[in-house]
Structure formats: C-alpha cells, structure tokens
Amino acid sequence: MARKQRRPEPTDHLALEPAHTRCWVCSSTSWADYHNTRTVATLDGLHHLTLKIRRCTNPECQLYHRPYRPEEEGAWALPHGEFGLDVIALVGTLRYAEHRSVPEIHQELRGRGLPIAERTVTNLLCRYEELVALHLADHTHLREHLTEQGRVILAIDGLQPDVGHEVLWILRDCLSGEVLLARSLLSATEADLAGLLTEVKAASPVSIQAVISDGQQSIRNAVRAVLPEVPHQLCHFHYLREAAQPIYEADRHAKKELKKLVRGIRPIERKLEARKDPEAGAIRDYCLAVRSALTDDGRPPLAVSGLKLHDRLQAIQSSIERVAKRGGLRQN
Numbered sequence: 001m002a003r004k005q006r007r008p009e010p011t012d013h014l015a016l017e018p019a020h021t022r023c024w025v026c027s028s029t030s031w032a033d034y035h036n037t038r039t040v041a042t043l044d045g046l047h048h049l050t051l052k053i054r055r056c057t058n059p060e061c062q063l064y065h066r067p068y069r070p071e072e073e074g075a076w077a078l079p080h081g082e083f084g085l086d087v088i089a090l091v092g093t094l095r096y097a098e099h100r101s102v103p104e105i106h107q108e109l110r111g112r113g114l115p116i117a118e119r120t121v122t123n124l125l126c127r128y129e130e131l132v133a134l135h136l137a138d139h140t141h142l143r144e145h146l147t148e149q150g151r152v153i154l155a156i157d158g159l160q161p162d163v164g165h166e167v168l169w170i171l172r173d174c175l176s177g178e179v180l181l182a183r184s185l186l187s188a189t190e191a192d193l194a195g196l197l198t199e200v201k202a203a204s205p206v207s208i209q210a211v212i213s214d215g216q217q218s219i220r221n222a223v224r225a226v227l228p229e230v231p232h233q234l235c236h237f238h239y240l241r242e243a244a245q246p247i248y249e250a251d252r253h254a255k256k257e258l259k260k261l262v263r264g265i266r267p268i269e270r271k272l273e274a275r276k277d278p279e280a281g282a283i284r285d286y287c288l289a290v291r292s293a294l295t296d297d298g299r300p301p302l303a304v305s306g307l308k309l310h311d312r313l314q315a316i317q318s319s320i321e322r323v324a325k326r327g328g329l330r331q332n
C-alpha cells in the first residue's frame with residue numbers, strides 16, 4: 001500500500017560488502033557485479049544501505065552468475081523488510097514477554113522515534129510469529145532450495161531488545177538469504193547455542209560449509225562442539241567497527257577543531273563580490289575549495305573524514321604558500 005507520508009531522510013549511509021570474495025564452490029574470484037540499495041528502519045535510525053553483490057564468473061560452476069550478497073545484510077532485516085530485525089525482536093518481546101497489545105506496542109515504538117503505522121506493527125508481529133514457528137525440517141520448499149544450492153553458509157546472530165531478558169537468535173543461510181531457525185532464549189550459554197546449531201545441522205539437507213558470526217566466546221565454543229570441521233569466520237565488519245571506534249571518536253573531535261580554523265569564508269567572499277580581476281577570481285576559487293573540503297565526508301572506518309579534511313586543507317594551504325612565494329598574490 002502506498003505510503004501516506006514521505007519517509008524521513010536516512011540518518012546514515014552504509015556500504016556493505018561480502019566478506020568472502022571467492023566463489024564458495026569453485027574458489028575462483030567472484031566479481032563485484034552490481035550494487036543494490038535498500039533502506040532499513042532500526043531502533044537507532046533510518047539506515048541507507050548500499051550492497052555490493054558479487055557473482056561467480058566461471059561458466060562451469062554451479063553458482064555461475066548467482067548473486068552473492070553481503071553476509072551482514074541478513075543481520076539487518078529480513079529479505080524485502082523495511083524494518084530491522086531489532087524492531088521485530090522488540091515487537092515480539094513486548095507482545096509475548098510483556099503481554100502488551102498491538103496499540104500499546106505501536107505507542108512504545110512511536111515513543112522511541114520510529115515512524116511506523118499500527119498496521120505495520122501487526123505485520124511485524126506476524127513476521128516474528130513466522131520466524132519462531134519456522135521448522136526447517138517441515139519446510140519442503142526451503143529444503144529443496146538448499147538442496148539445489150548444494151551447501152549452506154550459516155550466519156548466527158543474537159538480538160537482545162532492551163526490555164526483558166530474552167535474546168532472539170537467528171540462524172540464516174548467507175547464500176539464499178533465508179532464515180533457517182529463530183528462537184527466543186532466556187540465556188545464551190554454549191549449550192543453548194549448541195542446541196540451535198544441532199537442530200539446523202540435523203534439518204539441513206546439505207552440509208554447512210562455513211559459519212559466520214561476531215565471534216562471541218559462547219558462539220565460538222558451540223560451533224567448535226557441533227561443527228568441529230567447519231571453518232568459522234568472524235564478521236570482518238564487526239571487528240573493524242569495534243576496533244575503529246576510538247579512532248572514529250578522535251577523528252570526529254579533530255574534524256570539529258579543524259572546522260573552527262576555517263570559519264569566515266562567507267565574509268571573504270562578500271568582500272570580493274564587486275571585484276572582477278584575476279586575483280579576486282583566484283581567491284574565490286580558494287574559498288570554494290575550502291567549502292568543498294568542509295562538505296566532503298569520509299567513509300569511516302577506513303577513510304575517516306577528519307584526516308581527509310586535514311589533507312585537503314593542507315593541500316589548499318600549500319597551494320596558497322606556493323603562489324605567495326612566486327609573488328602572484330599580493331597581500332591586501
């Protein structure tokens with residue numbers, strides 16, 4: 001159904017890439033083939049995701065031309081879902097652990113700043129119920145799909161809403177994007193998680209070729225116990241994000257301080273308004289360069305915006321110094 005109100009602007013833009021760059025079947029390098037975008041509303045904002053999709057280029061391969069999407073995508077939302085899994089987990093907890101009605105849940109979500117209609121809350125509750133009722137063993141269509149695919153790349157994520165104590169565990173296949181098992185658990189011990197992994201292993205018609213997680217100790221132990229021969233890859237993105245957090249904070253502060261040094265561009269431009277000479281033109285260009293440096297954001301964590309701003313301002317300053325040395329720009 002058409003939306004009555006325009007969706008608000010995203011709070012951030014994120015680029016997701018597959019952590020695995022080789023084809024799972026033939027091991028040849030898969031090519032970054034195209035990009036998809038989607039917008040997902042989570043409890044902490046509206047996120048615009050750009051997804052890099054890879055495809056195997058070996059015509060002999062069973063996965064030839066099959067899209068391989070970033071593993072992390074499924075941790076954000078269900079396929080085609082506009083709301084994050086954290087929202088679904090919260091809706092489920094409020095309904096079943098806290099016994100709230102749909103209008104009450106709707107109010108709670110609106111109170112948290114989530115732009116959501118009451119009808120959507122009902123839909124999300126249905127998604128939650130479908131998830132926790134899902135039994136791979138009884139799901140013929142899904143089993144056929146996995147059989148055809150020949151293998152499962154299993155990702156495991158735990159979502160803990162900030163009410164109650166339950167964690168919604170989701171085990172999904174990265175190749176098809178399908179959820180294979182979802183359970184709400186009060187604890188997440190190694191034994192609990194081993195139980196979930198055993199259930200998926202037993203119900204899956206094909207072998208689990210690899211596991212991807214954020215590397216929590218209990219997950220690591222459970223994977224080692226249930227799937228001892230299976231490689232367990234920690235999600236690059238989570239590691240990088242955690243490691244980069246202090247750098248990101250420091251960089252943000254540095255950028256703020258740098259910005260203070262280049263205030264007052266507008267008054268300089270205003271003074272030049274009447275002038276048509278080449279020198280005024282050059283100064284105007286420098287003002288423009290500073291402006292564009294200020295609006296040019298980096299892409300953390302690998303390209304931080306403070307350092308980028310520093311480099312650009314440095315380049316502008318060096319250029320001005322070179323011109324001044326040649327005597328091209330008179331002081332006035």
Ligand SMILES: [Zn+2]
Pocket residue numbers: 023024025026027028056057058061062063064
């Ligand atoms: Zn291949």
